[in-house]
Amino acid sequence: MPVLSPVPSGRNTPTSERQEITRSDTPLSVHSVAGEKKAFSLQRVDPFFTDSTETYYRAFQKRLETVNSKSAEDQLCIEEYLVKSEKAWFNRFHLAKMGNSAAASRSSTPASSVFRMPMPWGRGSQDVDHRREESQGPESPSTDQSGTAQFFLGDDYVPPTGLERVMQTKIGDWHLYCFLLAFGQIIAANSYQITLLTGEDGQSAHKLYIIASIYLGSSAIWWLLFRLIQQAYLLSLPFLFYGLAFFLVGMAPYTADLAARGWVYNVATAFYAAASASGSLFFALNFGTEGGTPAQSWAFRACVIQGSQQLYVAALWYWGSTLTASSNAGFPTSAHLTSSRTVTAITTPVACFLWGIGLVLLFGLPSYYRQAPGKIPSFYIALFRRKIVIWFFIAVIIQNYWLASPYGRNWRYLWNSSHAPAWAIVLLLLIFFVGVWALMLLILGHLSKQHSWILPIFATGLGAPRWAQMLWGISGIGTYVPFGSPAFGAILGRALWCWMSVLDSIQGVGFGMILLQTLTRYHVAFALLFAQVIGSLATIASRASAPDAMGPGSVFPNLSLGVLMGLRHHWFWIGLLFQLVIPVGFFVFFRKAQLFKP
Numbered sequence: 001m002p003v004l005s006p007v008p009s010g011r012n013t014p015t016s017e018r019q020e021i022t023r024s025d026t027p028l029s030v031h032s033v034a035g036e037k038k039a040f041s042l043q044r045v046d047p048f049f050t051d052s053t054e055t056y057y058r059a060f061q062k063r064l065e066t067v068n069s070k071s072a073e074d075q076l077c078i079e080e081y082l083v084k085s086e087k088a089w090f091n092r093f094h095l096a097k098m099g100n101s102a103a104a105s106r107s108s109t110p111a112s113s114v115f116r117m118p119m120p121w122g123r124g125s126q127d128v129d130h131r132r133e134e135s136q137g138p139e140s141p142s143t144d145q146s147g148t149a150q151f152f153l154g155d156d157y158v159p160p161t162g163l164e165r166v167m168q169t170k171i172g173d174w175h176l177y178c179f180l181l182a183f184g185q186i187i188a189a190n191s192y193q194i195t196l197l198t199g200e201d202g203q204s205a206h207k208l209y210i211i212a213s214i215y216l217g218s219s220a221i222w223w224l225l226f227r228l229i230q231q232a233y234l235l236s237l238p239f240l241f242y243g244l245a246f247f248l249v250g251m252a253p254y255t256a257d258l259a260a261r262g263w264v265y266n267v268a269t270a271f272y273a274a275a276s277a278s279g280s281l282f283f284a285l286n287f288g289t290e291g292g293t294p295a296q297s298w299a300f301r302a303c304v305i306q307g308s309q310q311l312y313v314a315a316l317w318y319w320g321s322t323l324t325a326s327s328n329a330g331f332p333t334s335a336h337l338t339s340s341r342t343v344t345a346i347t348t349p350v351a352c353f354l355w356g357i358g359l360v361l362l363f364g365l366p367s368y369y370r371q372a373p374g375k376i377p378s379f380y381i382a383l384f385r386r387k388i389v390i391w392f393f394i395a396v397i398i399q400n401y402w403l404a405s406p407y408g409r410n411w412r413y414l415w416n417s418s419h420a421p422a423w424a425i426v427l428l429l430l431i432f433f434v435g436v437w438a439l440m441l442l443i444l445g446h447l448s449k450q451h452s453w454i455l456p457i458f459a460t461g462l463g464a465p466r467w468a469q470m471l472w473g474i475s476g477i478g479t480y481v482p483f484g485s486p487a488f489g490a491i492l493g494r495a496l497w498c499w500m501s502v503l504d505s506i507q508g509v510g511f512g513m514i515l516l517q518t519l520t521r522y523h524v525a526f527a528l529l530f531a532q533v534i535g536s537l538a539t540i541a542s543r544a545s546a547p548d549a550m551g552p553g554s555v556f557p558n559l560s561l562g563v564l565m566g567l568r569h570h571w572f573w574i575g576l577l578f579q580l581v582i583p584v585g586f587f588v589f590f591r592k593a594q595l596f597k598p
Contacts, residue, residue: 049086056085080449090290098159098168160366164265167291167364174301177365180357181286186309188279207266208543211273216536218277223529231285231369232362234278239358241275243351244268250347253340280528283512284521288368291305299395300445301508307437310505314414314429321415323471376522379494388518388589390528392511395582396531400538402575405549406474406556413473414497420490428491432498440506452517453590459510461589462503464579474551476558507583514586518593547571 051057060081067076159167167177225234226445247266255261287301383389415425447454472478478497481489548555548571555575557566566572 049089051085051089056081056089070073078108094168094170094289098165121409163360163364164366167360168366175287175289175366177361178287180280180361181235182305182308183303183357183493184235185279185282185286186312187242188238188276188282205543212536213270214270216533218274219529219532219536222278222281223526226281226525226529227373230372232365234281235365235369236284236358236362238275238278239354239361241271243354243358245272245275245351246347246354247351250344250351252550253343277529277532280532281525284525284528285369288521288571289366300441302470302512303441303444303506306505306509307433307441310433310437310501311429313411314433316410318426319410364399379522379526383523383526386518386593388514388522388586389523391585391589392515392527393531393534395511395585396535397538398578398582399466400535401542401546402548402555402578403470404535404539404542405546406470406552410473411468413478413493417490417494419486420494421487424487424491425494428495428498432495432502436499436502437505440502444506455506456510456514456517456590457587459507459513460583460590462507462510463575463583465500465503465507467576467579469497469504471556472500473497475556476552477560481562498548511586514590514593518590548575558570 060076060078063076159165167175167180169176171179195551222234225237245268248264248271252261252264252268255264285303414421417425444455444458472493478493481493485494515527520529543549546555547553552558554569554571557569557572560565
């Protein structure tokens with residue numbers, strides 16, 4: 001009987017096969033793990049700019065042949081070249097994702113935007129084109145296959161079609177859907193807006209508590225939805241509530257009595273407050289499909305949205321002042337536009353428009369907003385270890401407690417003047433919130449090209465512009481300016497108020513840029529929503545216990561009646577000290593948190 005050998009001749013056992021694999025040089029790769037499967041999420045991640053084809057490298061190498069002392073400082077600055085190259089590469093990536101492979105392939109050499117600078121040798125754009133052609137040698141691919149393979153879209157990639165493709169159309173540097181998300185942030189300025197639409201100018205204490213509680217609870221609910229559902233549903237749902245709020249305001253005049261009408265207005269206010277709590281999400285999640293965006297673009301976008309929001313809020317406060325003037329003139333509440341059936345013809349189309357925006361976002365947002373929310377280990381622990389985040393929460397508590405109660409009185413100063421005509425105030429708003437704002441935007445945007453930290457540092461250096469604006473507007477100092485005629489003095493006082501409002505808006509943008517430069521989108525979304533929660537609590541506490549809950553009080557004394565008399569109030573110094581410590585804290589913690597320190 002033959003003896004069976006444990007290792008048959010001519011055959012390999014699994015052990016020997018594993019030993020051979022171990023001895024051989026087989027580096028682990030995604031392809032060896034995934035095989036032919038295409039359903040892994042890591043296989044659908046957008047690539048980074050690495051210049052894998054060395055296209056931009058060769059173009060820059062060609063430019064170095066003509067380098068001199070002048071061009072080395074500006075035209076051939078490698079940092080600026082990399083920023084422009086990355087932006088140009090992501091523009092090509094956008095064309096490839098839209099299915100325009102031919103355009104993306106034709107741009108396989110650096111786009112003209114990278115070389116949008118004067119030529120040191122003085123022959124203009126023809127020399128640029130000639131050198132670009134030289135860089136497209138046999139080693140520089142220009143075919144569709146090699147020009148778009150670096151984007152790793154895969155053979156089974158299907159470009160967007162229909163509404164989704166339209167929404168990704170670019171107008172300048174903005175995708176079309178970015179305008180709609182920015183609009184969602186603008187109309188979510190604050191929950192006081194819908195109260196103006198109901199015909200009331202001012203809120204009672206119990207109504208303020210209710211609205212603040214709804215705003216608080218809605219902020220928590222929006223965060224839970226953010227962690228549970230796709231962002232496309234999350235960003236379209238607020239427009240449903242906005243539309244319901246306007247629709248109910250339009251239907252209120254058809255109620256049987258004033259009590260029923262009041263309840264309809266209250267429900268509309270609740271819908272608007274709930275939707276308004278989502279404004280932070282529109283800020284944190286906008287421009288989600290973009291890559292390679294420099295800090296200058298973020299500063300520009302934030303300033304544009306903030307300036308538009310200021311004009312929107314100013315227009316609503318003008319509406320509220322008109323209602324107040326009508327009531328003071330002896331006209332009954334039933335004579336107001338919001339109490340007549342004419343308002344139905346205004347608010348119903350607005351409601352349909354808002355619902356339409358919600359549907360467009362629901363079906364037209366890019367695939368980036370249709371991903372299932374992922375889980376982030378130790379998310380809350382890591383976030384609360386960031387000192388800049390803790391200080392942001394402290395700043396929200398301080399500002400809401402000391403400045404929330406007189407907020408309405410401060411805005412009423414702008415419009416309530418018996419000497420300054422309304423058209424003059426409108427002209428002031430256009431000068432400051434359009435002209436001056438655009439000038440500040442131009443200056444800060446230019447400086448942000450070289451220093452991404454310039455806007456946050458400038459914001460911390462402004463001190464407490466909101467506190468100064470309220471001191472001017474509600475204490476009585478700005479009521480009478482003894483300069484020229486009474487009308488000119490009133491206009492001059494409002495001009496100073498608008499200037500401080502511009503500074504306050506710039507400071508708000510700067511603090512927002514601090515969060516964007518030190519946190520991810522998910523962390524920013526939670527930080528802003530949690531700030532809304534604690535801000536609502538601080539607003540409630542302010543109305544219940546703050547020294548300026550029912551008026552300026554000793555927090556904002558009228559220094560025009562006597563400087564020494566006003567400075568004797570200890571609440572004046574306590575409130576001022578709390579406001580000044582906010583920018584100091586942001587400066588200290590931002591310096592420690594950011595990478596590119598000034």
